[in-house]
Amino acid sequence: MIGNPLQATAFHVSTRGEYGMRVMVELARRFGQGSVSLRSVAEGESLPEAYLEQLVASLRRAGLVSGKRGAGGGYQLAKDPSSVTAGDVVRALEGPIEPQVCTAEGDPIVNCPHEPKCGTRQLWVKLQATIAGALDSLTLAELAKWPSERQRARSGSAVLAGAPTMHAPKARA
Amino acid sequence: MIGNPLQATAFHVSTRGEYGMRVMVELARRFGQGSVSLRSVAEGESLPEAYLEQLVASLRRAGLVSGKRGAGGGYQLAKDPSSVTAGDVVRALEGPIEPQVCTAEGDPIVNCPHEPKCGTRQLWVKLQATIAGALDSLTLAELAKWPSERQRARSGSAVLAGAPTMHAPKARA
DNA sequence: GGGATTTCCGATCATTCTGGTAGGGATTGT
DNA sequence: ACAATCCCTACCAGAATGATCGGAAATCCC
Numbered sequence: 001m002i003g004n005p006l007q008a009t010a011f012h013v014s015t016r017g018e019y020g021m022r023v024m025v026e027l028a029r030r031f032g033q034g035s036v037s038l039r040s041v042a043e044g045e046s047l048p049e050a051y052l053e054q055l056v057a058s059l060r061r062a063g064l065v066s067g068k069r070g071a072g073g074g075y076q077l078a079k080d081p082s083s084v085t086a087g088d089v090v091r092a093l094e095g096p097i098e099p100q101v102c103t104a105e106g107d108p109i110v111n112c113p114h115e116p117k118c119g120t121r122q123l124w125v126k127l128q129a130t131i132a133g134a135l136d137s138l139t140l141a142e143l144a145k146w147p148s149e150r151q152r153a154r155s156g157s158a159v160l161a162g163a164p165t166m167h168a169p170k171a172r173a
Numbered sequence: 174m175i176g177n178p179l180q181a182t183a184f185h186v187s188t189r190g191e192y193g194m195r196v197m198v199e200l201a202r203r204f205g206q207g208s209v210s211l212r213s214v215a216e217g218e219s220l221p222e223a224y225l226e227q228l229v230a231s232l233r234r235a236g237l238v239s240g241k242r243g244a245g246g247g248y249q250l251a252k253d254p255s256s257v258t259a260g261d262v263v264r265a266l267e268g269p270i271e272p273q274v275c276t277a278e279g280d281p282i283v284n285c286p287h288e289p290k291c292g293t294r295q296l297w298v299k300l301q302a303t304i305a306g307a308l309d310s311l312t313l314a315e316l317a318k319w320p321s322e323r324q325r326a327r328s329g330s331a332v333l334a335g336a337p338t339m340h341a342p343k344a345r346a
Numbered sequence: 347g348g349g350a351t352t353t354c355c356g357a358t359c360a361t362t363c364t365g366g367t368a369g370g371g372a373t374t375g376t
Numbered sequence: 377a378c379a380a381t382c383c384c385t386a387c388c389a390g391a392a393t394g395a396t397c398g399g400a401a402a403t404c405c406c
């Protein structure tokens with residue numbers, strides 16, 4: 001983790017998601033070049049190797065990467081970067097996208113006492129669909145080619161059109 | 174909490190957000206009817222009153238509700254339900270929408286060693302904007318009128334057009 | 347004024363989650 | 377043989393979550 005939160009924040013992605021995504025983008029960049037050792041990724045991204053091992057285990061069990069043991073071994077993407085979405089990676093690392101248990105992917109729990117008069121469920125349903133849509137619409141191939149040379153030349157922030165909306169923070173006032 | 178997670182899930186909204194949102198929807202439904210005691214809300218929604226006190230304190234400090242002490246006192250929305258969004262409520266309860274510290278609302282931290290070659294930032298930027306957009310586009314007035322009589326008559330699931338996407342769960346495999 | 351009601355405030359606490367570390371076994375290339 | 381590397385399990389410290397508790401202050405009704 002680069003900067004510690006120190007304050008409550010909503011929808012924060014944990015280091016599992018963050019580190020794991022970095023690893024996947026790196027593997028996507030080196031796709032087709034054979035096995036990549038986790039050590040080289042860890043050093044290149046300045047991340048703790050032993051911890052990455054755990055995360056990569058999840059990615060492997062989800063069928064996103066394949067490992068090869070022994071000297072000269074390492075990991076590589078199990079599929080083409082263009083056919084793996086950010087959603088696949090996040091789900092493998094952090095579980096199904098599920099704002100509430102009644103709005104989960106797969107088999108949502110709906111026998112809820114609130115349900116008959118629940119005014120909030122529609123909100124979580126919408127949120128789930130929105131988040132899943134955003135994550136599933138970005139592939140590793142797209143992420144891997146950023147930042148491009150041209151972008152790096154601009155040296156800076158505002159990488160995408162929409163910088164974070166300037167809405168008031170007011171955290172747990 | 175109704176059903177315990179028991180398994181890691183991504184983008185889960187804590188009970189602060191869940192309970193607090195229920196309270197706000199309930200206050201929206203009773204808007205214009207004077208003060209509503211927290212006890213009546215807690216009993217109506219089967220939520221722990223003492224815990225709600227804490228959450229409502231956050232909502233009050235954020236200027237979303239106003240409290241009145243003493244017998245016959247209680248809380249009421251500080252503004253019209255149509256001018257308060259779900260995003261306002263979530264931010265008051267859980268802090269700014271911030272997938273990563275470098276993509277926070279307000280003052281994101283960008284002096285990040287990864288930044289020059291970071292392929293993941295664009296993902297979190299997009300995600301932040303998407304989540305904020307979804308939450309800011311729903312008002313308490315809209316939430317409060319659900320489920321309508323007609324919806325309740327249909328007795329069931331699939332309340333909104335999009336039921337949760339049937340994507341594979343595969344949690345922390 | 348006395349009590350009942352209700353918001354407000356701060357402390358405490360058990361459990362779970364997060365973000366790792368540590369150690370060792372299995373497999374492969376040289 | 378040996379080094380590199382994946383693979384697996386256990387452990388651990390600190391923070392966050394989801395509350396509970398006790399009491400102070402304000403307000404209303406009699």
